[in-house]
Amino acid sequence: MKVLFAGGGTGGHLYPAVAMAGELRKLVADVDLSFAGTTTGIEATELPRLGYRLHLIPVKGLKRGKSPADMLANFGIITGFVRSVFQAVSLIRHEAPDVVVGTGGFVSAPVLLAAQLTGKPTLIQEQNAFPGVTTKLLSLLASEVHIAFEEARSFLARSKRVFVSGNPARSFALQQPHLARGVFGLHEERPTLLVFGGSRGARSINNAVLQHLSQITASSNLIWQTGSLDFERIRKQVTPSPYLSISAYIQEMGAAYSAADLVLCRAGASSIAELTNLGKPSVLVPYPYATGDHQRHNAQALVKGAAAMVIEDDHLGEADAIKNILELLHHSAKLNSMGASSRKLGFPDAARQLALRIITLAKKH
Numbered sequence: 001m002k003v004l005f006a007g008g009g010t011g012g013h014l015y016p017a018v019a020m021a022g023e024l025r026k027l028v029a030d031v032d033l034s035f036a037g038t039t040t041g042i043e044a045t046e047l048p049r050l051g052y053r054l055h056l057i058p059v060k061g062l063k064r065g066k067s068p069a070d071m072l073a074n075f076g077i078i079t080g081f082v083r084s085v086f087q088a089v090s091l092i093r094h095e096a097p098d099v100v101v102g103t104g105g106f107v108s109a110p111v112l113l114a115a116q117l118t119g120k121p122t123l124i125q126e127q128n129a130f131p132g133v134t135t136k137l138l139s140l141l142a143s144e145v146h147i148a149f150e151e152a153r154s155f156l157a158r159s160k161r162v163f164v165s166g167n168p169a170r171s172f173a174l175q176q177p178h179l180a181r182g183v184f185g186l187h188e189e190r191p192t193l194l195v196f197g198g199s200r201g202a203r204s205i206n207n208a209v210l211q212h213l214s215q216i217t218a219s220s221n222l223i224w225q226t227g228s229l230d231f232e233r234i235r236k237q238v239t240p241s242p243y244l245s246i247s248a249y250i251q252e253m254g255a256a257y258s259a260a261d262l263v264l265c266r267a268g269a270s271s272i273a274e275l276t277n278l279g280k281p282s283v284l285v286p287y288p289y290a291t292g293d294h295q296r297h298n299a300q301a302l303v304k305g306a307a308a309m310v311i312e313d314d315h316l317g318e319a320d321a322i323k324n325i326l327e328l329l330h331h332s333a334k335l336n337s338m339g340a341s342s343r344k345l346g347f348p349d350a351a352r353q354l355a356l357r358i359i360t361l362a363k364k365h
Helices: 011-027 043-050 068-095 108-117 133-138 150-155 177-183 203-211 213-217 231-235 253-259 269-278 291-304 319-329 332-344 350-364
Strands: 002-007 032-037 053-056 099-104 122-126 144-147 162-164 192-195 221-225 244-247 262-265 282-284 308-310
Touching (some): 011 032, 099 133, 122 350, 150 291, 262 269, 269 291, 282 291
Parallel strands (some): 032 053, 099 122, 192 262, 282 308
């Protein structure tokens, strides 16, 4: 069985594909897996490191501005896209995959389109509550479309063969909260807030936490992943505290989630998948410049499910915002209720179930 994955640019598009590929390796002994990607995305370095074959397809995303320069650039991008489709057709004929799986990013569009033009079964995995343009257009001819949020269904013209399957995400071995807090050298009984913004960080979240750090640690533990870009700047301004663990990147993320009573983070699809799989209550700060404002749609799906609270990016530094976060952190009954609601929204077996659907499509082909 041969499967070609198309997706990347960011970890949010790449890692769901990697998770499905990992499950396929477990389920099918002789499976042949390869990926299509670009030289500029995270896949260019990550996939060779993981031992997967990577086929490079040159493609760029359209400019969203309306200036003459943007329009001229888009003309060149569209011309390049047509060339990319022909290259993708050549790739598919050479590789002869049984199924082509698209997980988003610029490269998924020409590869999925080429697969559909050549009669190959295609499966689209959409991570966000607001589907991207590629999903909206190519879902019309896809064999199956798998979405992570029920809210995404209303944005798709086609209703059949659309399934809510969740997002493949990292899994973690959890431990008792008091033991996990000990891993970070924190007070074992204090309510604990976990803050992160991705490997590079989220500056507005970091600045708000830094501004109100003494207020947070006066009554709570704080586990704070600043990201690589802000770590040195923040480290120089922070006084060591027995109630604070600060790092550029958290290696022991399972322990961090175990220790946390509440999580403050962005509303990216991967983060939300982890939160709901673990049943963690959260305060979500949607990134205001995300494509199609998709993080806001993701966050609202959790608010609707009573699993999260949302604070706007430009309001996070206000005193009332931190006050509301701390009040929630110390309201154990509310946290328990939100945690239970969060768990109901999770799909911890998403990667395996999607792998099984890929296998079924391959057998039909």
